Amino acid sequence: MTTETAPLADAADPGAPAALLSVRDLGMTFPGPRGTLRRRPGIRAVDGVTFDVRPGETLGLVGESGCGKSTTGRMLVRLLDPTAGRVSFRGQDITTTPQHRLRPLRSRFQMIFQDPFASLNPRQTVQQIIAAPLRAQGEGKQRIRAEVRDLVRLVGLAPEHLERYPHQFSGGQAQRIGIARALATRPELVVADEPVSALDVSIQAQIVGLMERLQAELGVAYVFIAHDLAVVKHISHRVAVMYLGRIVEIGDKQQVYDHPAHPYTKALLSAVPLPDPAAERTRERIVLLGDPPSPANPPSGCTFHPRCPKAQDVCRTEAPLLTLTAPGRQAACHFPEA
Amino acid sequence: MTSHPLLDVHDLAVEFTTEEGTVRAVKGVDFTVERGRTLGIVGESGSGKSVTSLAVMGLHRGATVTGSAKLDGTELVGAPDDDLRKLRGRRMAMVFQDALTALHPYFTVGDQIAEAYRAHFGGTRRAALARAVDVLGDVGIPEPARRADEHPHQFSGGMRQRAMIALALSCEPDLVIADEPTTALDVTVQAQVLELLMRLQQERGLGIVMITHDLGVIARVADDVLVMYGGSAAEQAPADTLFTTPRHPYTRGLLDSLPRLDAEDGAELRSIPGSPPSLLAPPAGCAFHPRCAVYAAKPDARCTGERPLLRTVADGHRSACVHDEVTA
Numbered sequence: 001m002t003t004e005t006a007p008l009a010d011a012a013d014p015g016a017p018a019a020l021l022s023v024r025d026l027g028m029t030f031p032g033p034r035g036t037l038r039r040r041p042g043i044r045a046v047d048g049v050t051f052d053v054r055p056g057e058t059l060g061l062v063g064e065s066g067c068g069k070s071t072t073g074r075m076l077v078r079l080l081d082p083t084a085g086r087v088s089f090r091g092q093d094i095t096t097t098p099q100h101r102l103r104p105l106r107s108r109f110q111m112i113f114q115d116p117f118a119s120l121n122p123r124q125t126v127q128q129i130i131a132a133p134l135r136a137q138g139e140g141k142q143r144i145r146a147e148v149r150d151l152v153r154l155v156g157l158a159p160e161h162l163e164r165y166p167h168q169f170s171g172g173q174a175q176r177i178g179i180a181r182a183l184a185t186r187p188e189l190v191v192a193d194e195p196v197s198a199l200d201v202s203i204q205a206q207i208v209g210l211m212e213r214l215q216a217e218l219g220v221a222y223v224f225i226a227h228d229l230a231v232v233k234h235i236s237h238r239v240a241v242m243y244l245g246r247i248v249e250i251g252d253k254q255q256v257y258d259h260p261a262h263p264y265t266k267a268l269l270s271a272v273p274l275p276d277p278a279a280e281r282t283r284e285r286i287v288l289l290g291d292p293p294s295p296a297n298p299p300s301g302c303t304f305h306p307r308c309p310k311a312q313d314v315c316r317t318e319a320p321l322l323t324l325t326a327p328g329r330q331a332a333c334h335f336p337e338a
Numbered sequence: 339m340t341s342h343p344l345l346d347v348h349d350l351a352v353e354f355t356t357e358e359g360t361v362r363a364v365k366g367v368d369f370t371v372e373r374g375r376t377l378g379i380v381g382e383s384g385s386g387k388s389v390t391s392l393a394v395m396g397l398h399r400g401a402t403v404t405g406s407a408k409l410d411g412t413e414l415v416g417a418p419d420d421d422l423r424k425l426r427g428r429r430m431a432m433v434f435q436d437a438l439t440a441l442h443p444y445f446t447v448g449d450q451i452a453e454a455y456r457a458h459f460g461g462t463r464r465a466a467l468a469r470a471v472d473v474l475g476d477v478g479i480p481e482p483a484r485r486a487d488e489h490p491h492q493f494s495g496g497m498r499q500r501a502m503i504a505l506a507l508s509c510e511p512d513l514v515i516a517d518e519p520t521t522a523l524d525v526t527v528q529a530q531v532l533e534l535l536m537r538l539q540q541e542r543g544l545g546i547v548m549i550t551h552d553l554g555v556i557a558r559v560a561d562d563v564l565v566m567y568g569g570s571a572a573e574q575a576p577a578d579t580l581f582t583t584p585r586h587p588y589t590r591g592l593l594d595s596l597p598r599l600d601a602e603d604g605a606e607l608r609s610i611p612g613s614p615p616s617l618l619a620p621p622a623g624c625a626f627h628p629r630c631a632v633y634a635a636k637p638d639a640r641c642t643g644e645r646p647l648l649r650t651v652a653d654g655h656r657s658a659c660v661h662d663e664v665t666a
Contacts, residue, residue, distance in 0.1 A: 064524035065495075170613040200382040201551055202629075205595035205609030227524070234597035234607060254603060271529040273554030274600050275593065277577045280558045287533060288526045291494040307526075 019052035020090060020221050021076065021109075021189055026050070027084030028071050032296075043296045045071045047245040049085070050322070055188065058215065058222040060236030060253070062229055062268075064292050068245040073193045073225045077111050078102060089189070107137050107185035114194035116174035120166040126152070126177055127162040133184045151180040154217075156210060172203035176210065183214065191223045196231060208235055229272050233257050241265045244303040245295055247322060251329025261331035264304050302334065310335050342411050343370040344545040345394070345430075345513055349405035350415070352386070352393045361617045363389040365569045365645070366405065369562075371513065374539065376546040378560030378577065380553060382614045386569040387549045391515045394547075395432055396422040409513065428458045431506035435518040437498035441490040447474070447501045448486025451508045458509050473504040478534060496527035500534065507538065515547040520555060532558055553596060557581060565589050568615045568625030571648055575655040585657040587632045624659070632661050 026049040032040035046068040053059050061069045074080040076087055078094055086095050089109060094102060110133070113119035120129055130151055134144045149159055155176040166174055175195060182190050192211070196204040208231060214220060226232050232239060233253060240250040241262065249262040260266040267286040274280055288307045293299055299306050305315040314334050322332040352364040364386040371377045381387040392398045394407045396414060407414045409430055414422065426432075434440040442450055451473060452466035459466075467486065474482035477500040490498055499519060506514055516535065520528040536559060539546055548559055556563055556577065563580045565573040565588065573586040584590045591610040598605075612629040615621055623642040627633045633641045640646075640660040648656040 064526065172613055200614060201553070202382060202592060202595050202610040203613060205597070205607040206611070208597065209607055209609050228597075229525070230597040230599045230601075233599060234601070234605075257599070267526060269599065271525040272599055273529075273532070273552070273558040275553040275557045275581060275596055275598060276600065277557045277560075277581055279600065285529065287529050289530075291496050291527055292524060 018091075019088075020055045021053040021223075022088045023049060023051050023053075023072075023076065023085070024088075025085035026072065026075060026082050026087060028068070028075060028080065029083045041296075044298070045245055045295055046075070046082075049242075049245075049247055051240055051247065051250055053189065053221050053223060056215065056219045056221050057237045058224050058235055060232035060239040061223060061225045061242065062227065062232050062239060063242035064227060064268075066244075066292055066295060067242040068295070069225045069227075069242050070193050072242070073111070073191045073223060076191050076223060077106075077109050079111065103136070107133065108187050109189040109191070110182040110185065110187040112175075112178050112182050112190060112192040112195045115198055116171055116178050117166055119178055120174060120181075122166055125163050125165060126157075129166070129177060130180050130184055133181060137185055147184065148180075151184055154183070154214070155180045156206075170203075171199050172206055175199065175207050179207075179210065179214070183218070183220070186218065187220060189221045189223070191225070193225045194227070195224070197226060197228060204231065211235065229257075229269060241268065244293060244298055246303065246332065248304065248333070249329070249331040250322070251326070251331075255326060255329045259326075259337065261325045261329060261336040262304075262333045263308050263310050263335075263337070265331075266337065267307075267309075302332075342408065344373050344410055345369075345371040345547070346408045347390075347394065347406070348408075350390065350393060350407055351404045352389050352398060353402045353404075354400065355402075356618075358618055362620070363401070363569055363617060364393065367564070367566070367571050368648070369564050369571075369574065371545040371547055373512065373545050374543040375561045376539065376548055376559050378556040378563045379547060379549045379566060380551065380556050380563060381566035382551060384568070384614050384617055385566040387566050388517050390566070391432070391517055391547060391549055395426060395430065395515060397426075397432070424458070427454050427506075427511070428509045429511050430513040430515065431509070431511040433499075433502055433506050433514060433516040433519045435521050437493075437495070437502040437522075438490060440502055441498065441505075443490055446487050446489055447493070451486075451501075451505050454505060455508050469508065470504075473508045474501065476507070476538070477501070477504045478530075479504070495523055496530060499523060499527075499531050503531070503534065503538070507542075510542070511544070513545045513547070515549070517549045518551070519548075521550065521552070528555075535559065553581075553592065565592075568620055569617060570625060570645065571656075571658060572626065573655075573657045574648060579652070579655050583652075583655075585651050585655065585662060586626075586659050587630045587661070588626045591629070591631065632659075 028046040029042040029044045032042045049072055063069045075082045082095055086093055127148055130148045131144045157176055196207050224235055236253050239253050239256045240247050243264050249265045267288050270286045290307050301317045302315045302320050305311040320332045320334045322330045325331045325336045347369050349366045351366045354361045379387045393403045403415050448467055448470045451470035455466045455469050471482045471486050474486055479485050479500055520531050560577045563577050564571055567588050572588045594608040595610055610629050615625050621628050624646050627641040646658045646660050648658045651657050651662050
């Protein structure tokens with residue numbers, strides 16, 4: 001049912017396995033602030049976002065603050081109700097299903113949050129936190145105890161941690177608890193929103209490594225949302241780059257990073273400082289002018305045109321569509337890189 | 339006159355007394371900053387990198403600072419508040435991570451810069467405001483005269499950071515300490531702000547201390563690097579040397595655990611096990627030994643005995659590891 005309405009993603013790779021998650025024309029318009037007489041126009045945080053996630057793969061979602069990547073992530077697991085478009089999980093539309101009917105499905109897609117402390121109840125023990133999704137699924141007490149023990153070991157914690165509270169852990173350990181909770185119901189998909197950006201550099205690698213190992217062991221698919229392009233490159237199979245609520249480029253990781261088609265992707269990659277002073281002195285750097293614009297008042301045409309070094313007249317008036325520029329890769333630009 | 343370095347820090351230590359005991363946040367660091375050069379201080383949370391800079395500026399509250407920090411020959415540690423106040427802003431200035439917190443929300447950006455300028459140079463309010471507009475222009479804020487009349491919340495993140503740099507530069511200091519100045523910014527804006535700092539440094543011969551956790555930023559701007567861990571210096575070297583031939587197991591672990599844009603596909607991340615140490619109950623001996631790969635492979639009583647001191651391992655390159663002869 002979803003594959004029929006998914007010409008975009010499947011055209012890229014006809015031999016691809018059926019999508020685990022398919023996202024079509026997803027949009028979110030937040031209501032504007034109340035004015036004196038009427039509401040001011042809404043803020044279009046996400047607009048026309050379309051992609052697929054295949055079983056067991058990692059799709060990286062990158063972009064700068066305000067680009068809509070977190071809003072998209074929350075809609076994928078229905079923590080937010082989209083105002084347009086559709087998200088299907090294993091062919092079943094989850095955007096319009098009433099919440100009570102969604103519950104049995106919820107065990108199959110979970111979320112990991114950025115701030116491990118804010119997302120764990122400070123008054124619950126680790127045991128209670130990890131058990132919560134299992135209880136919600138109506139599992140028996142015995143079964144839950146055994147499962148929770150397995151889960152803490154799986155994420156590299158010890159059973160003696162179970163009776164402690166979140167504040168007794170470091171940031172990295174707290175994130176492990178969040179991961180254990182997300183995996184409790186053995187989901188097929190986990191949406192991870194900036195799961196390592198609050199952690200120290202030496203701890204980030206531990207968590208990224210853990211997520212990779214868990215994927216290999218459990219076959220779980222990830223949507224990995226982050227602003228750190230190096231982390232996303234490391235963990236992802238495919239990458240989508242967002243700018244002002246839209247996907248401007250999506251494709252296989254190696255292609256997107258080695259030969260970016262969209263000028264924004266190119267500039268973004270060139271702005272990341274490399275931990276290599278010799279390379280830093282010589283490499284070509286595209287310094288974009290200005291800040292990312294506000295989604296409350298987006299520029300006309302291609303929303304990137306005011307900062308784009310390649311902008312022509314057509315870019316100011318016509319919004320480019322996401323089109324295939326190479327096998328397995330799409331970009332939304334009137335003048336994509338060859 | 340220029341016989342001594344711009345900033346000369348020697349055996350600087352900072353202690354806090356808390357309810358749970360004494361925290362030795364910085365345990366004796368040494369470094370110098372020359373005019374026109376950038377020292378990068380890199381470390382994780384609790385490494386003491388920010389506390390070091392606050393101690394230099396005399397901005398620590400309730401801490402005991404010992405050792406020495408000389409700005410152009412003038413001792414800062416233990417100097418009377420009045421003397422420090424005359425130096426802060428005028429000879430040395432600070433750029434913070436969060437400009438929205440560091441700037442006053444109630445006053446216009448122009449007024450805040452003008453106030454700082456008048457505190458040191460006096461003169462009329464009008465002249466000081468004109469100066470504020472000048473420096474806002476210098477840091478690349480478009481329409482500086484109009485923006486000077488706006489409040490910090492009306493600025494975007496990048497513009498706000500520029501405004502804070504303008505505030506820091508308004509009295510033409512010799513030394514700027516920047517504590518994670520681009521951490522809260524998007525990468526494209528970070529690139530702009532780093533570019534700006536480097537341009538201003540070239541134009542004015544500023545000495546810069548750049549404090550960050552981001553090794554990429556260090557590689558981009560620093561001439562020399564100080565790597566801190568658990569309140570001590572782990573390694574000190576010219577930037578090129580540090581990245582090509584890191585000596586301390588912590589520095590090497592940090593570089594190996596970094597996901598890199600320029601990495602080969604499928605390159606493995608080798609993470610450092612464990613977490614940064616608690617400053618309340620630091621490990622005995624080398625603060626890094628519980629996480630150290632060298633120690634794990636070959637436990638050594640020297641690692642758990644005394645805190646290792648920095649030793650010169652090559653020209654201008656110092657490392658605080660008892661195993662250096664093995665790891666070199």
